[in-house]
Amino acid sequence: MSNDRLLARRDLEFMLYEWLKVDQLAARERFHAYDRDMFDSVLDLAEHLGTEVFAPINRLLDENEPRMGLDGRVIQPPELLTALRAFGESGLIASTFDEEIGGAQLPYAVRSACMTYLAAGSLATYAYPFLSEANAHLLVTHGTPGQIATFAIPILEGRWFGTMCLSEQQAGSSLGDITTIAVPQEDGTHRVFGSKMWISGGDHELADNIVHLVLARTPGAPVGPRGLSLFIVPRHLPDGSGEPGERNDVTLVGLNHKMGYRGTTNTLLAFGDGAHTPGAQAGAVGFLVGEVGSGLPIMFDMMNEARIGVGAGAVAVGYTGYLHSLAYARERPQGRPMNLKDASAPQVPIIDHPDVRRMLLAQKAYVEGGLALVLFCALLVDEQLTASTDDAAAEATLLLGLLTPIAKSWPSRWCLTANDLAIQVHGGYGYTRDFPVEQFYRDNRLNMIHEGTHGIQAVDLIGRKILRSSDGLRSLWTRMERSIAAATAVGGAPARHAAALAHHIAEVKAALEDTREVEALLANATSGLEAIGHVVVAWLWLEQECVARSGTGAFYEGKRSAAEYFFAHELPIVTPLLDTLRRRDRLFLDLDPNSL
Template sequence: MPVFKAPVDDTLFILNDVLGYERYMNLPGFSDASPDIVEAVLREGARLSEEVLLPLNQVGDREGCVRHDDASVTTPTGFKDAYRQYCEGGWLGLAAPAEFGGQGLPYTLHTAVSEYLISANMALMMYPGLTQGAIAAIVEHGTEEQKARYLPKMIEGTWTGTMNLTEPHCGTDLGLLRTKALPNGDGSYKISGQKIFISAGDHDMSDNIIHLVLARIEGAPEGVKGISLFIVPKFMVGDDGEPGAKNAVSCGSLEEKMGIHGSATCVMNYDEATGYLIGAENAGLKAMFVMMNEARLGVGLQGHAMGEVAYQNAVAYARDRLQGRALSGPKHPDKKADPIIVHPDVRRTLMTIRAFNEAGRAFMLWTALKSDVKHKSEVEADVQQADDLLSLVTPVVKGVLTDKGFDHAVMAQQMFGGHGYIEEWGMSQYVRDARIAMIYEGANGIQALDLVGRKLGQNGGRAVMAFFKEVGDFCEENRDNPELTLYTKGLKKGLNDLQAATMWLMQNAMAKPDNAGAASTDYMHLFGLVTLGYMWALMAKAAVEKRAAGAEGQEEFLANKLLVGKFYMERVMPETGLRKARIETGSDTMMELAEAAF
């Protein structure tokens, strides 16, 4: 069976030493999560991940979900009990508002724990993940009556939630949707239409499912300006707050998928189902994007988490698998062969994955802190800065971490040779599970277009200029520290490439929009390389300072941290020049070939 050990010590280093978690104790919720509480929560989350969720990961993959003749869906063996333990531990409501039964703790802590849970069992964690997004949308856009009616049971996990956007003919272009909403005259609506690819659309783990559904009210404008959002419960909720009669919503079929088999991905049919408007009429996308943006960060975390668990299994195999001898001579002369971890190309593979994983973890937690500041701070300037940076990097989190998560799952699978292609070893599942993260919640090509087409120019480029200044200031402030020279020089070179590519886009994309489209994916990954390089520079500085102050028994941990960071700067960061060169070729060549010639 595959192995997994939650990287608690690395998380604590990032929170405490790199990001200065204690500096945020003035924000609501942080004072209830002191460093000792944070560590206790992380270690308990690690236990749940390793002991409860991980053993069910292959079970879920083998069994999948089952739709029955009455349109009900059952989840794989053990999922229901594991979900019960998850809910009883209060994990679903960790960062949810206390006024509705949540614990009100930082989103940063929720993010840290979620990494472990997803690594252990991505498919099972889809169910609470969608619920948390639905909770966020109702918190921000629901009426007080809607919040009181739905949130407490969703936060405790008794009820779950979904998001219903996609239709058979309509994915990214939501303006084409056909699902209709007809007023009933009593404040409710009849919702009719079909939605596809609905994660957790039906299952047996909760007493009710609260669907958030995009639909067009009769007579509303065409396109995205006429879309509204509705709450459509699986079971109608009575005045006593309990589920009652079945609503006219059902699972028409389950999708047969490449991966995440334990997650019920449903075709949902709405046959004049009763729904309730959430937010304003024709403002459904605004409300749904609360859920979408949270989901995009969550999907970025999925990509990172899959890379981490795949890496851990590749390392375990590379230490154990005996094949050949080291190029420099036998390392284990008492054995018939050396373990493959002695070979430079194996080391290259493993070091590459690890360098991205450790920086990706820091990037996720850095981003989560921005979210906490945005939602909790009372200082207007801090809120604006956090909101700007969060908006800017969300497509980078989603696009880069999921692209790399899949790449790294494949690279880890390669370490197993032929055994990586055999299901019992588990590596095939990680590859298959990781692949969806590049597609859903906005395919990665869309994320790249969002970054280049919307986020760079937002508010006159305020966010990107602030990011450039933050990274540039770090390089300037630390350039005379000889222990950081490698990091500041590498980061500055990458930043220069990113700034030059940004300037090229400003000069060449307005008059010729295809240049922006042609550059977008390379630009997103260039941005990601620099951002992850910045995370490495921050981690290196923290490691150097901690070692100088007394390593507190972490000498080996800090030395390894600096070594992996050095690898990133030497072997990965130079890719910024490649990305910049591609961007500056423009769109002419790729657009010149006639459609018929493809």
């Protein structure tokens, strides 16, 4: 695949270096071994893997989805294993971890940019190491030294993969209804019994071992979320040397067949059904992480990391779809200018038609706005770790907590719209398999669902992150007000856009200031999520516009045009979205289900 149809390197460099000033992180102790040239070298590596290793197998995996053989093993194209081995050998999976456990202490902002290249190349391929990295991060944060050495280090070395096992057939997102049981044993382990549904990467033959992180409840535990504990349940129990030994009692029951994202196995797993250990003691051996009853708070560390990663993946697939449609629009001749009456005149590329330009500019605004959002969140992670003062680190934590549901859901919603527009730009060809944009749409459609649906993120944002505590929101408004003041001082379009942003911030504040009728407010939380998400992305576009205001050439002109589009055509939708919140609309609450 051509590099210019995967991700725009110039845009990444603009955001990392001209806007976020990520190269200045090298002055901090944690990142002292780096400079901009080294950051660029890591990006070169990710670009190579995404373009030359992942992208060439993206359609192959879509057309040859996983299947179960007669022996119960998963069958997938061998090219997938080759690609994942290349990724494992790159060392990228451990890049942000501490040097003392084999990491390279790369800034998260640079790592996030690398991830976007890989996900743009093949989201289904990258899902395996992406989930594994989050799994290892949880273990490093909450596991014992022995658990880190036994289970996290092989993942960071690229030899093992990891999963998160939460959902069950009767309890999808309602984790408090989980019924999987973990029975304590005299040797300190637990025996796990139950099943888990929708487990991405839950079974395959792509690694020596799979480390499952399983939510379960111990006997007598309280009902609901507080009764959940977290357990390491490996597919193979490590032997005395730490290598995969006997098979644990974890069974692949079936594969789910998805609309897109087909290269990633999605599984129904049984724990403790005895299929792999006939005659042995029943139950899958599990190792408790943290304390009994602390499973959900610990698991949320992995879930929140995964949620931001989902948003980044949505950006990646939206971005490559945009670049494919841009290239097609430049190459495809059709029609003539509206004011040209000569039917014998040569046809023009469709990019010359205003409506096609509208669709391309909308895509650009969505995907570059989404990329700015996930890179900004990644920089907040770096701030948490390395800020010069405790107050600055605390502010980064507040902002990241507030923005996590937005970073997951806004790109999943609007970069999917970008994929929809990419199909439209291709016309009839877009709805065929002659071009990859139809696969991009199918792959991206999952991102509004997994790791907490769009509606769940909305309730999290409004109900937990705003109504329970306004500290994060106040910190966000303070940041935005500084940007508005700076843009106002610049004058011209930035000042005009700053005034519009200030107006919509005031609208959000007014819609949320009445904390009565909380039930009605939460019933319309999705409108609130989308409105606040648009305000946040408008703010990030204002910041980009200010940086690009004096630049010359097509790149900077494109930035300014995309900012103008977002403020003229997108930000105004905030007003009607907030209207249902202001009115505390009760339609969804009072609607008789029998009337549907």
